[in-house]
Amino acid sequence: MTAVDGVRPGAGGLRAAWRGGPARFALVLGGMILLVAAFRILTDFGVFPESWNIGLADPIDRARRWLITNQNSHWLYTVFLNPLTDTMDWAIRRLESLLKWLPWYCYPLFTGLGLWWTRGRIAGALGLAGVTLIGVLGLWNEAFATLALMGVAVLVSMAIGIPLGIAAWHSDAVARITRPTLDTMQTMPGFVYLIPFVLLFGFGRVPAMISTVIFALAPVVRLTEVGLRTVPQSTVEASEMFGATERQTLRLVRLPQARPAIFAGMNQTTMLAMSMVVIAAFIGAGGLGQVVLQAMRSINVGKASEAGIAIVVMAIILDRFSTGVATADPGDDLPAIRWLAVVTAVGAVAGGLAGLNEFPKALGWRFAPYVNSLTDWARDNLYDIGGSGIGTGPFSDFVTTQLVIPLRELLSSGIPWPAMIGIGVVLGLWARGPRLAVGIGAALAAIGLLGMWELSMDTLAQVLLAVAATLAVGVPVGIMSSHNDLLRTALRPVLDFFQTIPSFVLLVPVITLFHVGRIPGIIASVVYALPAAVHYTDLGLRRVPTETHEAAESFGATRAQRLRQVEMPLAAPELMVAVNQVIMLILAMVVIAGLVGGGGLGLEAVRGLRRSDAVGRGFEAGIAIVLLAAILDRLTRAVADRLRPPAAV
Amino acid sequence: MDTAMEAGSEASRVRVEGVWKVFGRRAAEARDMAEAGAGREEIREAVGSVVAVRDVTFQVSPGETFVVMGLSGSGKSTLVRCVSHLIEPTEGTVEVCGTELTQADSATLRDLRRRKMAMVFQHFGLFPHRTVVDNVAYGLEVQGIDRRERQERARELLETVGLEGWGDHHPQQLSGGMQQRVGLARALAVDPEVLFFDEPFSALDPLIRRDMQDELIELQMRLRRTLVFITHDFVEALKLADRIAIMNDGAFVQVGTPVEILTDPADDYVRAFTQDAPVVKVLQACSVMRPLEGTEVDHGWPKVSETTPLEAVLPHLLGSTDPVLVCDEQEAPVGLLHGDEVAGVISPDR
Numbered sequence: 001m002t003a004v005d006g007v008r009p010g011a012g013g014l015r016a017a018w019r020g021g022p023a024r025f026a027l028v029l030g031g032m033i034l035l036v037a038a039f040r041i042l043t044d045f046g047v048f049p050e051s052w053n054i055g056l057a058d059p060i061d062r063a064r065r066w067l068i069t070n071q072n073s074h075w076l077y078t079v080f081l082n083p084l085t086d087t088m089d090w091a092i093r094r095l096e097s098l099l100k101w102l103p104w105y106c107y108p109l110f111t112g113l114g115l116w117w118t119r120g121r122i123a124g125a126l127g128l129a130g131v132t133l134i135g136v137l138g139l140w141n142e143a144f145a146t147l148a149l150m151g152v153a154v155l156v157s158m159a160i161g162i163p164l165g166i167a168a169w170h171s172d173a174v175a176r177i178t179r180p181t182l183d184t185m186q187t188m189p190g191f192v193y194l195i196p197f198v199l200l201f202g203f204g205r206v207p208a209m210i211s212t213v214i215f216a217l218a219p220v221v222r223l224t225e226v227g228l229r230t231v232p233q234s235t236v237e238a239s240e241m242f243g244a245t246e247r248q249t250l251r252l253v254r255l256p257q258a259r260p261a262i263f264a265g266m267n268q269t270t271m272l273a274m275s276m277v278v279i280a281a282f283i284g285a286g287g288l289g290q291v292v293l294q295a296m297r298s299i300n301v302g303k304a305s306e307a308g309i310a311i312v313v314m315a316i317i318l319d320r321f322s323t324g325v326a327t328a329d330p331g332d333d334l335p336a337i338r339w340l341a342v343v344t345a346v347g348a349v350a351g352g353l354a355g356l357n358e359f360p361k362a363l364g365w366r367f368a369p370y371v372n373s374l375t376d377w378a379r380d381n382l383y384d385i386g387g388s389g390i391g392t393g394p395f396s397d398f399v400t401t402q403l404v405i406p407l408r409e410l411l412s413s414g415i416p417w418p419a420m421i422g423i424g425v426v427l428g429l430w431a432r433g434p435r436l437a438v439g440i441g442a443a444l445a446a447i448g449l450l451g452m453w454e455l456s457m458d459t460l461a462q463v464l465l466a467v468a469a470t471l472a473v474g475v476p477v478g479i480m481s482s483h484n485d486l487l488r489t490a491l492r493p494v495l496d497f498f499q500t501i502p503s504f505v506l507l508v509p510v511i512t513l514f515h516v517g518r519i520p521g522i523i524a525s526v527v528y529a530l531p532a533a534v535h536y537t538d539l540g541l542r543r544v545p546t547e548t549h550e551a552a553e554s555f556g557a558t559r560a561q562r563l564r565q566v567e568m569p570l571a572a573p574e575l576m577v578a579v580n581q582v583i584m585l586i587l588a589m590v591v592i593a594g595l596v597g598g599g600g601l602g603l604e605a606v607r608g609l610r611r612s613d614a615v616g617r618g619f620e621a622g623i624a625i626v627l628l629a630a631i632l633d634r635l636t637r638a639v640a641d642r643l644r645p646p647a648a649v
Numbered sequence: 650m651d652t653a654m655e656a657g658s659e660a661s662r663v664r665v666e667g668v669w670k671v672f673g674r675r676a677a678e679a680r681d682m683a684e685a686g687a688g689r690e691e692i693r694e695a696v697g698s699v700v701a702v703r704d705v706t707f708q709v710s711p712g713e714t715f716v717v718m719g720l721s722g723s724g725k726s727t728l729v730r731c732v733s734h735l736i737e738p739t740e741g742t743v744e745v746c747g748t749e750l751t752q753a754d755s756a757t758l759r760d761l762r763r764r765k766m767a768m769v770f771q772h773f774g775l776f777p778h779r780t781v782v783d784n785v786a787y788g789l790e791v792q793g794i795d796r797r798e799r800q801e802r803a804r805e806l807l808e809t810v811g812l813e814g815w816g817d818h819h820p821q822q823l824s825g826g827m828q829q830r831v832g833l834a835r836a837l838a839v840d841p842e843v844l845f846f847d848e849p850f851s852a853l854d855p856l857i858r859r860d861m862q863d864e865l866i867e868l869q870m871r872l873r874r875t876l877v878f879i880t881h882d883f884v885e886a887l888k889l890a891d892r893i894a895i896m897n898d899g900a901f902v903q904v905g906t907p908v909e910i911l912t913d914p915a916d917d918y919v920r921a922f923t924q925d926a927p928v929v930k931v932l933q934a935c936s937v938m939r940p941l942e943g944t945e946v947d948h949g950w951p952k953v954s955e956t957t958p959l960e961a962v963l964p965h966l967l968g969s970t971d972p973v974l975v976c977d978e979q980e981a982p983v984g985l986l987h988g989d990e991v992a993g994v995i996s997p998d999r
Contacts, residue, residue: 232772232774234770234771234772234773234774235774235775235776235777237730237735237768237770237774238768238770238774238775238776238787238835239776239787239791240735240762241733241735241762241766241767241768241845242762242763242767242787242788242791242839243758243759243760243761243762243763243764243788243791243792244759244791245759248791252776252787252790252791253776256776256778256779257776257777257778259778
């Protein structure tokens with residue numbers, strides 16, 4: 001008895017409960033509601049006042065006009081930018097003309113052989129068929145344009161990224177600069193990279209390439225550095241003990257062991273470049289992205305699907321090939337592959353000299369008409385099924401009027417803007433501390449001062465709804481998949497597929513069913529982010545050690561109890577990472593959805609890219625997107641850190 | 650300690666004098682506290698740095714096996730890294746093969762490492778991206794020896810350690826014991842005068858460990874290199890060592906031959922180790938015998954070889970009052986074992 005008496009919940013226990021989780025969060029929440037109520041009752045603040053707009057758009061528009069008039073006279077252009085532009089344009093052109101010089105049949109053959117070498121016979125056959133399909137759809141030239149732009153961008157990314165990664169590994173000073181820069185770069189939706197380069201270079205492939213390089217650079221730098229850092233110390237010591245110079249150790253021991261990581265970085269960089277090159281159609285990059293973009297503008301879903309499928313095929317081939325290169329082991333097939341490669345190479349040169357470069361027209365076949373009639377059918381029959389008020393149309397209307405608009409109204413005017421900033425600050429304080437709180441407050445105020453308050457709240461409302469929908473579907477599926485290996489195996493290829501295809505392409509099937517507006521954007525972003533939600537939930541739950549499971553089971557916990565009391569709390573940080581990823585993916589997609597009438601910041605940014613008199617506004621919208629991304633990213637990451645159990649001392 | 654000094658008076662291969670290693674800032678302060686007798690924890694709390702090695706001095710003669718034995722955290726791994734100069738000692742001098750490492754520039758150090766010394770690591774430190782033969786050839790490659798020659802030499806050495814035919818595998822395809830043989834072959838490939846072993850067998854299971862120890866003893870009898878061997882296993886130390894240094898809290902507690910350590914432990918810390926040691930299994934006739942030095946012998950006395958463990962000698966000694974003759978490989982008598990002396994070594998209250 002005395003022992004029990006000794007354990008009284010004293011002040012320490014209370015304080016612990018106060019610091020930790022739900023109690024404190026409830027308090028924070030209550031405080032926020034009080035804050036909103038107080039502002040609403042006592043003041044007449046509403047939307048961020050338009051008169052406070054600092055008017056950044058005007059100087060940017062002026063700068064744009066100045067740049068256009070001085071493009072051929074000012075030293076900035078004649079000495080620096082124009083030669084740079086010319087060189088890059090030349091490189092892209094050379095690569096494109098080389099690609100076009102080779103005979104058409106060498107592409108399916110080389111792709112097939114490449115995939116056979118890296119992934120086996122079936123992959124090889126599928127690769128051969130895929131590339132042929134692109135030709136059959138009559139998208140040969142567009143595919144080359146995309147491939148050339150991407151090829152140069154990837155080469156430049158490697159040429160910069162690998163040495164930069166080595167430098168970041170070698171020198172902590174460099175790493176201190178690159179790491180936060182790369183972190184920030186990865187949180188920004190790819191789309192916003194286009195804006196400053198359009199401002200500087202105008203439209204065309206060069207600004208597209210530069211923004212692609214910058215967007216795609218991060219993984220190869222980061223993984224080169226990580227790869228070098230994780231080389232086992234014992235092998236480095238062994239090398240040193242044999243009197244190897246630092247250079248020898250780097251070349252013979254460190255780099256070879258970092259190779260898998262560097263290859264992984266190259267794969268990710270390639271995939272990011274692919275998705276960016278497609279989006280860069282917005283600024284005149286041409287290629288397959290351009291076809292999708294134009295077709296979507298004229299609501300020609302069939303044409304957009306064809307180009308979309310070509311993009312997906314290209315992305316999957318590039319992904320399969322680049323993830324397979326590091327571990328390629330064709331075994332007994334190697335001699336056959338070698339022999340066929342030599343034959344194909346000879347045939348390629350011969351065909352090139354003979355001028356067999358055009359994909360034969362006789363092999364052409366289009367499915368656009370079928371898709372278009374399917375779209376028409378869907379519009380006539382699914383949009384409002386039998387006039388019953390059930391269908392995608394009423395669904396869109398319902399979601400728009402009952403969820404999107406009320407939430408937007410609540411965020412933009414229902415909650416007075418000072419209260420909104422207050423909420424941000426309180427959340428920042430709760431999640432991490434004063435620095436984050438000040439940062440969030442300043443970022444929100446800056447959004448207001450840019451005159452982007454309403455548009456940002458519109459975008460935020462869409463993001464929040466999409467996140468809620470994604471998590472509502474993704475987390476349960478993730479939980480199921482973590483308990484069921486069969487389901488997991490079945491889901492794997494689906495998740496892989498959705499993570500490989502460039503975001504932009506997802507809009508195509510969605511507008512088939514839902515037309516334009518906010519809803520297709522939200523649905524596309526849910527589809528886009530769903531794989532990440534499932535994957536990270538599954539991963540987090542699977543990381544819970546078996547022994548912990550067994551311990552809970554040995555105490556007679558039911559499955560539900562185990563999930564609620566053991567697995568979910570232990571996986572909580574991982575789940576928060578899922579939330580973070582989901583939010584960032586959705587934000588990127590919602591912004592692109594501006595193209596299909598998604599409204600909000602995305603629309604403003606798209607307009608800025610399209611119309612030269614709206615560049616200033618587009619720029620402001622771009623900054624607001626970056627600020628919004630930064631707020632959401634830091635906040636969710638801070639919460640994830642809070643949920644992590646204390647590190648061992 | 651006297652024997653240690655005598656052994657070092659000849660031209661020693663490794664000479665370590667007053668070596669200190671302090672991790673963290675305020676090294677001088679930490680060192681002063683340590684000199685005044687403060688313990689590791691005390692110093693860490695006061696100045697925030699860790700004194701890993703404190704004032705270690707020893708010498709190793711050519712062909713000698715010098716074993717540093719200590720528990721984890723005693724500073725033995727740090728010590729061997731200071732001696733091989735993988736890390737810079739905070740203070741003190743280290744001399745290997747007559748070259749003072751503390752003052753050497755990086756080119757000299759590199760040259761010394763290429764030609765005179767090599768190291769075998771606890772977790773093998775093999776290169777997973779290279780085949781076994783390319784692992785063994787690494788030291789030669791670094792020296793700039795051409796491919797054919799270094800591969801040939803590497804294959805010879807693989808044969809020496811009993812791994813012929815495994816050259817084209819990758820290290821991770823081999824068992825732990827085989828991997829460490831590769832590590833040993835790699836170290837031997839550069840024909841070093843001094844070999845450092847950093848707990849080379851501790852990652853292996855007990856049976857493999859015993860085999861490896863036996864093979865190392867055999868190899869050492871043939872090659873007669875200078876070995877500095879780190880271990881946390883007292884039995885291993887007794888088995889391999891010409892001399893043992895017992896290390897605790899960064900400092901040497903006692904240095905001596907296995908018999909000296911067993912019969913005359915310096916303090917309770919050392920005694921704790923000696924009490925559980927299976928002395929009769931570990932000690933060999935040669936390490937307990939009294940050298941002949943002209944003493945008359947009777948060839949009717951029982952004979953054993955130098956490497957016979959004491960437990961196999963005991964029946965001879967218990968059966969009669971005669972001493973036992975210890976003979977070398979050529980069957981020539983080299984020493985004598987007397988019952989009372991052996992009893993002194995193996996008795997529990999020695």
